[in-house]
Amino acid sequence: MKRITLRFSNEKLSTLVYDSEAVNQLSFETIRLTDPMPVGINEEGILLNGRKYSHKLYAHNEIEFTITTDELSTNAIEFLKSYYLSNYQYISLYSSSWGNYIKVITEGGKFPLDYQNDIKYLPEIKMKLIYEDSL
């Protein structure tokens, strides 16, 4: 799994079936794309008798990808900025064919654009996406 399609929308999609002709959508051949990994949030503590507890509240899949210079044209960077700022973000992962869209969210903070070796012409974007639905 190396390829990811990003799609953003101003409204929630009515269907999650992949559409190769969709607008506001771009595919990337990343240099790094992790498999979805669960990240859990637990309620943890210790009782007065010393017994510890950890109660699982929920868990979400997270996925990380890196897109580097060769795919980061000016248009691609502008697309990724729009994607980062949009309210409805979706991904599709490629494994012999494009999978259904998955609704994801990005964390806040500065747009994750960095420059390799501090060279303007070597941009790189590392993004972490969190699945909206819990496991």
Next chain:
Amino acid sequence: MTEVIFKEFLGNVKLLPFTGIAFYKREEWGDNADANVVFHQLEGESSWSIKGIMKDTFWGGKKKIGYNVDVNVYLPFNSDYESIKLTMDVVLKGRFSYSLLLGSAKASNIDYVPPAVINSTGACWIDISPADVNHSIEIEQVELRPRTIIRIQHFIKSLSDVTITNT
């Protein structure tokens, strides 16, 4: 299905020694004036290369992210030295692009005809349009004579920034 076959190299290999370099000062991006500074009759040690910059991928492979261009121009020391230094340091202190002249090629729109080049069977320009380029000048002593070296090192994003023209 598109099929491209490169063949018949035997007997058709062009000999194209690096014989000159032309610099074009750029006042504004996109301006490509006539050659502003041209050097002919370079030393044989002069060289140029364009090498891909590779980055490791998550899957153990490599991906190309750009190219490093490295040009070393060796000039014999003569009475022109002061003007070479002045030209490169003052006239071309800003932005410029350049063309490598291979074989019997000469810079565009100049009348000067360089002497015949031995071991050359063709003529070729290689125009490079870097986003940001500068040069350094070195002076060194080699046995009985000093010489000047102009070094240009920069980055280009893709080979579309390089135009090769057979003249």
